[in-house]
Amino acid sequence: MTTSTVVLALAVFGASAVEMVEALTIVAAAGVTRGWRSALEGTVVAALVLATLVIAVGVPLARLVPIDVLRVVIGALLLVLGLDWLRKAVLRASGHKALHDEDAIYAKAVADLSNGAEATTGSAAARSWKHGRRDATGFTVAFKGVFLEGMEVVLIVITLGASSGHLALAAAAAGAAAVVVGTVGYFVARQLSEVPENAMKLAVGIMLTSFGVFWVGEGSGLHWPGSDLMILVLVGVFALTAAVLSFLMRRIAPSREAATANTGPSR
Numbered sequence: 001m002t003t004s005t006v007v008l009a010l011a012v013f014g015a016s017a018v019e020m021v022e023a024l025t026i027v028a029a030a031g032v033t034r035g036w037r038s039a040l041e042g043t044v045v046a047a048l049v050l051a052t053l054v055i056a057v058g059v060p061l062a063r064l065v066p067i068d069v070l071r072v073v074i075g076a077l078l079l080v081l082g083l084d085w086l087r088k089a090v091l092r093a094s095g096h097k098a099l100h101d102e103d104a105i106y107a108k109a110v111a112d113l114s115n116g117a118e119a120t121t122g123s124a125a126a127r128s129w130k131h132g133r134r135d136a137t138g139f140t141v142a143f144k145g146v147f148l149e150g151m152e153v154v155l156i157v158i159t160l161g162a163s164s165g166h167l168a169l170a171a172a173a174a175g176a177a178a179v180v181v182g183t184v185g186y187f188v189a190r191q192l193s194e195v196p197e198n199a200m201k202l203a204v205g206i207m208l209t210s211f212g213v214f215w216v217g218e219g220s221g222l223h224w225p226g227s228d229l230m231i232l233v234l235v236g237v238f239a240l241t242a243a244v245l246s247f248l249m250r251r252i253a254p255s256r257e258a259a260t261a262n263t264g265p266s267r
Contacts, residue, residue, distance in 0.1 A: 003228040004214075007235070008160050009173045011207035015156050016177035018200050019149040024185045026145030034138025042142030047178070050150040054157055054171055061162040071219030074163040075212045081155070082208030089202035090242055094249035156208070163215055202242060210234035 023043075031039035061070065091097035153174050161170030214231050217224060224230035 004164060004231055005166055005169060007207055007231050008164055008166060008211070009169055011204055011211065012153075012156055012160055012170045012173035013177045014200050014204040014207070016153045016174040017181055018204065019153050020178050020181040021185075023146045023149040024181055026149075027142045028185070030138045030141040030145070034135045034141070038135040038138035039142040042139040042144075043146050045139075046143045046146035046150060049147060050154050051171075053154050054161075054167075057154075058158040058162050058167045058171075061158065062165065062167050065162075067163075067165075068219045068221075071163050071215040073219075074159040075215030075217075075219060077155075077212070078159055078208050079212030079216065081159075082205050082210075082212055085201050085205030086209060086238070086242055087205075089198055089205055090245050090249065092198045093202065093242075093246040096249060160211065206235055206238045206242060209238050 027039050027043050030042070088097060157167070157170045157174050161167030164170075210231055213234055214224065226233070
């Protein structure tokens with residue numbers, strides 16, 4: 001495998017894992033409160049819809065659009081997506097944005113769904129959902145959670161896969177991430193709160209941004225020194241930039257909470 005295909009597979013796997021952790025939290029909450037049968041059915045249906053989107057959109061893109069045009073357009077899209085991931089990851093790493101708390105999300109989802117169950121059907125019916133009965137709310141919540149989180153995965157799979165000519169590899173990497181996250185979630189917890197999600201988002205943002213720059217250059221006729229190896233150089237540049245920005249923002253522009261803690265309450 002070339003350098004670009006290895007980095008592509010890692011980027012898709014990392015991005016998919018992050019999104020699947022968030023989707024797993026929602027599915028687990030729906031399963032615990034409304035019944036696992038409905039939650040799992042909603043998950044499966046959402047996964048099938050997402051897979052259909054990849055095939056329906058990704059295959060025509062890869063076959064019908066000229067590769068240089070595809071790389072410029074998709075490279076620009078990856079730059080926007082990657083820089084957004086990087087921005088949020090740097091803000092979280094420097095303390096200017098709260099870390100993603102899966103425990104809090106799970107607790108809120110359980111509370112909302114449980115309250116809805118009690119309010120609409122009573123405690124006896126709510127308990128019966130845990131014994132395999134179908135429930136429209138549980139199905140809808142699980143479907144919506146997996147579909148919405150998965151749409152970003154679909155976007156990444158299509159853009160990276162179609163522009164590189166490795167759509168099947170990108171789809172396989174996303175599928176592997178879903179299997180790994182689902183398996184780990186089944187054995188260790190209802191939610192994966194210990195996953196270093198911000199570090200994963202930072203790494204994925206770096207890789208997506210690097211691919212974006214690389215493919216915009218290639219599609220525009222630029223011949224990169226070292227060909228695919230230049231992707232690793234770009235990854236190093238963006239990683240160093242993110243580290244420096246995180247350090248400077250912690251030192252020069254501390255978060256409001258940190259400033260308050262250092263100065264004490266105003267008089």
